Amino acid sequence: LTEQELWDQEQQRRAGSSRQKKKSRYDVSDEDYVFEDHVDFVRDAMLLKGKDDVKKGKKADLAVPEIERSSRDSKKLAKLTAHEELLAVRKKLPVYAYREEFLEAVQDNQVLIVVGETGSGKTTQLPQYLHEVGYSKVGCIGCTQPRRVAAMSVAARVSKELDVVLGREVGYSIRFEDCTSQDTVIKYMTDGMLLREFLGEPDLQSYSVMMIDEAHERTLHTDVLFGLIKDIARFREDIKIVISSATMNAEAFSTYFDDAAIFNIPGRTYDVEILYTKAPEADYLDAAVVSVLQTHVSQPPGDILVFLTGQEEIEAAVENLLERTKALGARIKELLICPIYASLPSEQQAKIFEPTPKDARKVVIGTNIAETSLTIDGICYVIDTGFCKQKTYNPRSGIESLIVTPISQAQAAQRAGRAGRTQPGTCFRLYTKWSFAHELEENTIPEIQRTNMNSVVLMLKSLGIHDLLHFDFMDPPPAEMLIRALEQLYALGALNDRGELTKLGRRMAEFPCDPQLSKAIILGDKYGCVSECIIVGAMLNAGNAVYYRPKDRAVHADNARMNFARGGGGDHGALLRVYKQWADADMSTQWCFENYIQAKSMVRARDVRDQFAGLCERVELELSEASDVEALSKAICGGYFYNAAKLASSGEYKTVKQMKTVYVHPSSVMAHEEVMPKWVCYHELAFTSKEYMRNVLPIEPDWLCEIAPHYYQTSELKDSRKQKMPKGVGLAAGRGQNLPS
Ligand code: CDP
Ligand code: MG
Numbered sequence: 045l046t047e048q049e050l051w052d053q054e055q056q057r058r059a060g061s062s063r064q065k066k067k068s069r070y071d072v073s074d075e076d077y078v079f080e081d082h083v084d085f086v087r088d089a090m091l092l093k094g095k096d097d098v099k100k101g102k103k104a105d106l107a108v109p110e111i112e113r114s115s116r117d118s119k120k121l122a123k124l125t126a127h128e129e130l131l132a133v134r135k136k137l138p139v140y141a142y143r144e145e146f147l148e149a150v151q152d153n154q155v156l157i158v159v160g161e162t163g164s165g166k167t168t169q170l171p172q173y174l175h176e177v178g179y180s181k182v183g184c185i186g187c188t189q190p191r192r193v194a195a196m197s198v199a200a201r202v203s204k205e206l207d208v209v210l211g212r213e214v215g216y217s218i219r220f221e222d223c224t225s226q227d228t229v230i231k232y233m234t235d236g237m238l239l240r241e242f243l244g245e246p247d248l249q250s251y252s253v254m255m256i257d258e259a260h261e262r263t264l265h266t267d268v269l270f271g272l273i274k275d276i277a278r279f280r281e282d283i284k285i286v287i288s289s290a291t292m293n294a295e296a297f298s299t300y301f302d303d304a305a306i307f308n309i310p311g312r313t314y315d316v317e318i319l320y321t322k323a324p325e326a327d328y329l330d331a332a333v334v335s336v337l338q339t340h341v342s343q344p345p346g347d348i349l350v351f352l353t354g355q356e357e358i359e360a361a362v363e364n365l366l367e368r369t370k371a372l373g374a375r376i377k378e379l380l381i382c383p384i385y386a387s388l389p390s391e392q393q394a395k396i397f398e399p400t401p402k403d404a405r406k407v408v409i410g411t412n413i414a415e416t417s418l419t420i421d422g423i424c425y426v427i428d429t430g431f432c433k434q435k436t437y438n439p440r441s442g443i444e445s446l447i448v449t450p451i452s453q454a455q456a457a458q459r460a461g462r463a464g465r466t467q468p469g470t471c472f473r474l475y476t477k478w479s480f481a482h483e484l485e486e487n488t489i490p491e492i493q494r495t496n497m498n499s500v501v502l503m504l505k506s507l508g509i510h511d512l513l514h515f516d517f518m519d520p521p522p523a524e525m526l527i528r529a530l531e532q533l534y535a536l537g538a539l540n541d542r543g544e545l546t547k548l549g550r551r552m553a554e555f556p557c558d559p560q561l562s563k564a565i566i567l568g569d570k571y572g573c574v575s576e577c578i579i580v581g582a583m584l585n586a587g588n589a590v591y592y593r594p595k596d597r598a599v600h601a602d603n604a605r606m607n608f609a610r611g612g613g614g615d616h617g618a619l620l621r622v623y624k625q626w627a628d629a630d631m632s633t634q635w636c637f638e639n640y641i642q643a644k645s646m647v648r649a650r651d652v653r654d655q656f657a658g659l660c661e662r663v664e665l666e667l668s669e670a671s672d673v674e675a676l677s678k679a680i681c682g683g684y685f686y687n688a689a690k691l692a693s694s695g696e697y698k699t700v701k702q703m704k705t706v707y708v709h710p711s712s713v714m715a716h717e718e719v720m721p722k723w724v725c726y727h728e729l730a731f732t733s734k735e736y737m738r739n740v741l742p743i744e745p746d747w748l749c750e751i752a753p754h755y756y757q758t759s760e761l762k763d764s765r766k767q768k769m770p771k772g773v774g775l776a777a778g779r780g781q782n783l784p785s
Contacts, residue, residue, distance in 0.1 A: 127207050134205060137165030139309050143173055146307060150174065150253075150284055154277055155304040157297045158288040161311030162458065163419035163465050166288045167198050167257050171230045172205065174253050179284070180229035183252030188235040190263040192218040193386050193393060194417035199223070199232040206230075219556050220585075220652045235265035239272075239500075240556060242507055248276060253284040258417055259297060260289040262490035262519075268500055271516045272507070274301060290416045292454050293487070300518045316426075316464040320477040328429040329357055331474045333364045335427045336407050337372075339472070340379055346424025346469065347406040349414060349462050353433045353448050358383045358409050365407070377403060384410035384418070387589060389644055396420055412451070415458045419465070426463040428456060430475040430484070437496045439528040444496045445731040452488040456480065492521045497529035498559050502538055505545045506553040532686065535755045536563050551663045555656070557581060564683030565656065566665065567751075571679045573670035574660060576620055580676065582652035583619035584727055584739060586645040590622060591711075593640065601640040602716070608639075609713035613673035614724070614741040616680055618713045620673070623649060678751070680725065681743045685752040687726045689737065690745075697724065697737070700748075700760055709736035723748075 124132065134140065139160065149156050160166050171185045179185055189195040199216035208214055215224030217233040219240075224231055233241075235256070241248070248254060256269055270287075277285055287297050287304070291311075298304050325331040332350050339348055352358050362383050369379050382396045400406040400422060408420055412432045434449040451459070456473065463469025473480065501512060509515060512526050533539045536559055538549030545553075548566065555562035561581050568577035583590060593601040608618040608625075622639075626646050629635035636643035660667060670676065681688075689697040689706055697706050706729060708715045714724070723745050726737035745761040 127204075130205050134165075134169065137169060138311055139165035139169045142307075142309055143169075146170065146309075147173060147177055149305060149307050150286065153305045154281070154283070155274075155285040155287065155301045157294055157301065157304050157306045158286055158309065159291055159294040159306060160288070160309030161313055161461065161465075162290050162416045163421075164309050164311050166309070167194075168202050168205065170286065170288065171232075171253075171255060172202060174284075175230055179252045182282070184228065184250050185230050185253045185255070186238065186248075186251045187230070187232050187255040187257050188238050188266070188269065189232060189417060190235055190258050190261045190266060191386060191413060191417050192234055193384075193388075193413060194258070195232045195234050196223075197393060197397075197418065199230075202230060202232075220648075220655050235263055235269055236556075238269060239265050239503060242272060243503070243553065246507060247280055248283065249280075251283065253286065255286040255288060257288050258290070259287045260292040261416070262488070262492070264491040264495050264497075264500060267490055267492040267518055268504070270300065270518050274516060277301075290458060292458075296518070313461065314464040314466075314468040316460050316468070317470045318460055318473060319470065320473045320480065321475060324476055324479065325474050328431065328474050329361060330364075332427055332429050333361055333368070335472055335474065336365060336379075337368060337376075339425050339427070340405055340407070341376055343425060343470075345405065346467070347400055347408065347420070347422045348425040348427060349420065349423045350407065350409045350427040351412060351414065351429055351432070351459055352409060353429070353431050354411060355385045355387060358385055358411070361409050365409075377405060380404055380406045382406060382408045384408055384414060386411070386413060412455065412459075414462065415455060420462075421466060423462050423465065424467060424469040426459055426469065426471040428459045428471060428473045430456070430473060430479075434488075434494070435491065436494050437525070439522070439525045445729055445735075447731055450479075450484055452485045453480065454487045456484060490519050492517065493519060493525075495525075497521060497525050498532055499557075501526065501529040502533055502545075502549060502553050502559050505533075505539065505543075506550060510543070533559060535686065535752065536560065536683070538563070554659055554663050556659075557585070560683040560686070562683075564679050565660070566663075567679040567682040568676075569665050569668065571670065571675040572668040573675040573679055574665050575667045575669045576676040577679050578653050578656035578660065578667075579623045579649075580616050580620050580680065581656060582649040583623055584616075585652050586649045589642050589645045590619065590649075591640060592636075592642045597640075604640040605713060606716055609716075611673060612742070613677055614714050614721075615712050615727075615739040616676065616741045617673045619739075620676065622646075623653075677741055677743060678747055680741055681747050682751040684725050684727065684741075685748055685755065687728075687737075688743065688748055688756075689724050689726060691720055691722045691724075695720065700756065704735065706735045706737050708740055709738045712738065712740045714740040714742070 139146070146158070158166060158170065167187065167189070171187050174180070174185050189198065195216045195218050199214055200210055203210040203212075203214040206214060211223045212225055212227045214230045215228040215232070217224055217231060217237045219234065219236060238254075254273065256266060256273065259266060273285055276283060285301075287301065289297060294306050294308075298306050321331075329352065332352065336348055336350060350361070352361060362381050365379070365381050369376065378401075380400060384393060384396050396408050396410075396418075397420065406422070408414065408423070414420065430451055431448050432451050432455070433446050435444060436447055436449075437444045460471035460473075463471050504512060504515065512530075513523060530539060530543055533549065534541065534543075536552070538546060538552050538559055540546050551566055552559050552562040555565060561584070565574060565577045565581060568574035591601065591605050605618070608621045611617055611621060613620065622641060623646070625639075626632075626635055626641065631646065631650065633643045635641075636646060657667060686701070688700045690700055692698045692705070695707065697708070698704065699706060706726070708720075709730060714720070721742035723743050724737070725741045725743045727739035727741075728737075730736050730738050748756045748761055749758060
């Protein structure tokens with residue numbers, strides 16, 4: 045078919061798509077998809093490039109590793125202990141065959157780019173190899189991960205492989221959770237944590253090797269790390285740098301690191317057949333669920349991996365699947381349904397790695413976390429919806445939102461590759477071949493070019509890097525974004541008018557949170573409510589997972605939530621009351637249950653609060669406590685004054701600076717108030733069908749004049765008569781009733 049004919053067909057399909065869509069799904073099996081393409085994921089042999097080619101045959105003066113000694117023949121496998129079995133599994137990984145070459149390459153090159161398919165063993169094995177030959181005797185072996193979940197689960201896996209207790213020799217460090225000790229020699233951490241470590245140790249002196257893993261993900265923090273690491277490599281000749289990535293863009297990394305050598309680990313992967321839908325799917329969520337069932341009933345054994353965009357979607361899909369499989373009862377084989385997303389409790393996360401029992405099939409439903417950072421064995425079918433959630437940032441409006449966006453072609457290839465790890469597999473793409481070719485970008489835009497840079501700029505400034513416009517970024521962010529960040533930090537008082545870090549800015553940088561929140565905490569000192577500020581900060585950090593709202597008891601749950609709102613202070617006040625009452629109830633789970641609160645989030649919030657408390661001590665902030673909610677409101681407003689909005693008409697707000705129309709999110713306690721406050725300040729915007737403010741705090745315009753006179757002109761804050769307070773809500777009303785003294 046010519047391009048034109050394909051195009052014509054595509055148009056026809058699109059025209060008839062709604063008719064075709066539902067009809068064919070269930071009863072037709074394979075014909076539902078057109079076989080279109082073939083992806084061969086097998087890579088060529090090891091390729092080396094760059095100035096220092098690895099010398100073959102050079103005998104390394106390395107100790108014989110433990111792993112060598114435990115080789116047994118397969119007949120005896122059944123008698124092996126669990127740990128020996130793990131060792132046997134290690135030896136089967138593709139990287140194992142290249143162990144010696146890898147170690148030699150590290151010895152010969154200060155910076156080494158390692159490329160290999162996901163699942164070949166880079167993350168779990170390479171740090172162990174380095175440990176086995178003694179790099180850990182000189183310093184710690186660090187390995188960064190873009191995701192918390194990955195850092196935790198990989199550290200757990202490696203500690204098991206080494207047969208040690210997690211947190212001792214092998215540990216992990218993620219924001220608000222440090223699971224390492226004096227003995228830790230292999231340390232997995234999020235890229236954000238390593239960035240933070242630079243503040244205390246600008247030359248990374250305690251590390252002998254630093255592996256920047258999942259480099260292809262190009263997160264904001266990884267990109268900034270590149271610049272810092274490249275600099276360190278110049279003056280610390282003894283440090284070894286490993287940049288590891290899935291098979292994407294290796295050349296670009298090499299070029300950036302002054303033509304560093306590339307070490308290619310040939311994958312042992314199988315063909316993946318790629319099938320597209322004939323017509324675009326109107327509802328990809330539904331299509332994904334149906335495809336799972338269809339695959340389950342019609343395809344040979346093998347587990348399924350589904351890519352969706354976020355927790356809510358995943359939960360909906362899980363629920364839907366449970367319902368449908370229940371209805372089908374014994375007519376189908378057992379289907380184990382395992383969700384995976386970043387905020388899933390870890391014991392549930394572990395479930396996805398458990399081997400599937402015979403006669404059953406496992407379906408893992410996840411976000412793009414399962415694209416490269418986690419490897420699940422036994423997957424033969426991938427269902428790719430073609431979407432993911434991506435942060436976008438508009439520097440002009442200063443608005444950052446998380447939006448469901450089409451994935452890139454490179455991501456699509458990664459997703460498909462998950463099906464061919466252990467045997468030939470199939471990838472069902474729930475989009476057309478046409479849209480793959482014409483609507484998907486080739487590569488994902490690095491996060492640094494589409495995100496709010498405030499935190500990172502504050503951190504770089506604290507590291508003494510002044511000229512950000514000329515910082516050696518692999519792909520520089522648009523100048524506009526940097527300037528915007530500088531402006532906002534100036535407005536917060538973290539930088540002076542020459543762009544230099546102020547004393548306040550230095551204190552703000554101590555807190556591992558966005559600069560607005562750290563500013564609010566520090567302002568808490570002025571208003572005498574540091575204690576409340578860190579509680580609210582910790583609760584906000586728990587995200588949208590504080591309140592529990594089961595469908596069948598939604599009314600009760602909403603009532604419970606509104607009880608917390610009584611006493612003013614909007615969502616922030618409510619979160620404070622939730623925490624305080626929980627603390628008064630001895631942090632009991634029973635209390636959470638009775639009040640429709642998620643106990644796990646509370647425990648997490650407590651840990652975060654405690655960390656904040658420790659940091660306050662470090663920057664000499666007394667944990668003052670206020671008796672009314674106004675102090676808290678003022679402090680929060682002082683950090684988030686940028687997010688002020690004014691009531692425009694019923695239910696509709698306009699942001700003060702950009703005059704953007706925004707709405708109160710239905711989950712906010714303010715959404716249920718009879719009288720809307722005239723002025724509010726929001727924590728963040730979320731874009732779904734409309735631009736929604738999440739976590740809304742009523743404020744007074746006078747506060748804006750007082751707190752940010754350099755930012756707001758009085759004219760912008762006209763109509764500053766006292767705002768109406770919602771019926772029955774006064775600061776005093778809540779005090780006796782809800783706020784434990
Ligand atoms: O980093 P890369 O994608 O190359 O592979 P890896 O994460 O080191 O995974 C190597 C092997 O370890 C895979 O077969 C995984 O199934 C296994 N693994 C695991 O069982 N549990 C984890 N938490 C991580 C990896
Ligand atoms: Mg990995």
